[in-house]
Amino acid sequence: MIPFKLTDELIAQINLLIAENSTGELLDMLSELHYADIAEIVHELDDEEAIYIIKLLDSETTSDILAELDEDVRETILRKLSAKEIADELLELDTDDAADIIGELPKERVSEIISQIEDREHARDIVDLLRYDEGTAGSLMAKELVKVNENWNVLTCVKEMRAQAENVRRVHSIYVVDDEDKLKGRLSLKDLLTTSTRTAIKDVYIPKVDYVSVNDDAEEVEKIMSKYDLEAIPVIDELGRLVGRITIDDIVDFIKDEAEKDYQLAAGITHDVEADDSIWELTKARLPWLLIGMLGGLGAASIIGGFQDVLTKYQALILFIPLIQATAGNVGVQSSAIVVQGLANDTIKGEIWSRLLKEGLLGLVNGVAIALIVLLISHFAFGTTYFESATICVALVSVVIIAALIGTFIPIFLDKRGIDPAVATGPFITTSNDVFGILIYFLIAKLILGF
Incomplete structure (x- = not known):
């Protein structure tokens, strides 16, 4: 794969296609690019051109683009989208990314957008994530995960996993809970595939599992995941119930943000700013x-x-x-x-x-x-x-x-x-x-x- 390179010639070509309203040719060009590359392009466009691109592409693509944008650029775009348009974008995102985006908006705007999300369970999950303080495990976690009940047998477990996996982009781990949704352990895929379909999950799951609480400091989460080389870690609430998971990409974003903040503090800058700020x-x-x-x-x-x-x-x-x-x-x-x-x-x-x-x-x-x-x-x-x-x-x-x-x-x-x-x-x-x-x-x- 040839690495994407943003050039003045490419931006000039996109500006021209937008000016001429050449949607077909523009779609053909953008369809060959990764959403992160398109986000990089959007950063170089003016507000009207950025909105044009966002409204031109399908929600599955533009939702990922919005998640990649800098907060200032994203805020400008969201101000010019209707509540229904934003709701459609959030529907395509994992709950943690959706909560990050909507959390930047005024409370009245948030309520309006939430009411427009058609998937009510998805909407409830986003609202639940918004209640956690920034810098906690709860603010980093996503609700999407695969969990099975310890009282199921292997056959039931596989059926339920298939249904749950439809809403999870990547399955890092299979978590085991009891009837009250309390985290009990994790399930090895190898054990699942090599065990009789009648075997109860409680007889094969691994009780030892690293986890964090919703109120744990994000820096502690980062240290645990780094120390034990975890791709994902489950999150429990105050009652020990499994409520979400934090994946490595979320921790990488957190580390990046903290590094930028510390670098600015070390340079004598009292709060987070960008080069393009006023x-x-x-x-x-x-x-x-x-x-x-x-x-x-x-x-x-x-x-x-x-x-x-x-x-x-x-x-x-x-x-x-x-x-x-x-x-x-x-x-x-x-x-x-x-x-x-x-x-x-x-x-x-x-x-x-x-x-x-x-x-x-x-x-x-x-x-x-x-x-x-x-x-x-x-x-x-x-x-x-x-x-x-x-x-x-x-x-x-x-x-x-x-x-x-x-x-x-x-x-x-x-x-x-x-x-x-x-x-x-x-x-x-x-x-x-x-x-x-x-x-x-x-x-x-x-x-x-x-x-």
């Missing part, structure tokens, strides 16, 4: 951290201002201020990035003190290595005196150790307080270490040079 939205997201950076810069300037007389006497110290700040910031970001990653992957174990000791020793080794290089360069290239060189080197070692400790401690501290540790990276760590770096630099200079 200047006002982008400003609101970026300005708070920039103001914190400004305050940090003013703090560093204030410290430097307090040592103006010293800088007049030892002017060589001025040359190495950027080096001290940059080194402190870089070491802090490195340490915090490793810790944040470890917290996300649940690989950081043991006491915080052992972690701080390890980072402190690592900072000592790195600091000494950098200081020795700077010692040679400062003395021979910049002509600093022995005492000035000693000041710079001791300050570098101290700054690297302190920055490593700060970069390690803050994310772990925030995580233990239930705060996303990603907020500690980027501008926050860089700014705090800049200020501490300058302060340490001049305190050590005062100690060594004796001013």
Whole structure:
């Protein structure tokens, strides 16, 4: 299969076909493409052209396209579709995708659309999913699954599975429940095929099955599925009843969203934004951290201002201020990035003190290595005196150790307080270490040079 490639020529051709209302030729072209490729095309069209494509294709295709679109593009399209048109699209989607799409709309609009869905069971399932808080297992799960009763025999089980499988795109597992719908275990397809048709399911099912509760945090679900290499995991309610399943594609989408959020937090962006958002939205997201950076810069300037007389006497110290700040910031970001990653992957174990000791020793080794290089360069290239060189080197070692400790401690501290540790990276760590770096630099200079 040749990979799809979006080109300016393709977009221009589609624009022309839409302008000429050449529906037949346009359908022929789009019918050869995967729905994800069509979604990529829709992102490049204006609103009217996007609506034209959505209304041209059948609901089975356009429902998948809508699920692939970015929220902003999808919201624009949905605003221009009638409640009945949206209901027809939701009918073709799995309940989790349908709930994700309809959950973005105003409540009055949601009620109107739900009332237009012809399959009332499908509508009830979507409404049920909408009640779960974002970031929980309930918000990620789909209602579509295959389950059998422990009291059935194999023959009855196969008949029921055939009927249920019609509404499930992919059967990952067969779950076993009791008469009250409580999850009992899972059924091996091999055991099902090699067992007598009269055998009771309770005699062949596997009682050991990993599961999560509807209120479990989505990050915990991700860790369980990743640890045990699960393609799907059942979800139970507060009474232990089987109410849905979470598949690997849902977890991948969740991981992607969380990674984007953490990346923006680490870069100093306070909430989720896109490159195409308005200047006002982008400003609101970026300005708070920039103001914190400004305050940090003013703090560093204030410290430097307090040592103006010293800088007049030892002017060589001025040359190495950027080096001290940059080194402190870089070491802090490195340490915090490793810790944040470890917290996300649940690989950081043991006491915080052992972690701080390890980072402190690592900072000592790195600091000494950098200081020795700077010692040679400062003395021979910049002509600093022995005492000035000693000041710079001791300050570098101290700054690297302190920055490593700060970069390690803050994310772990925030995580233990239930705060996303990603907020500690980027501008926050860089700014705090800049200020501490300058302060340490001049305190050590005062100690060594004796001013």
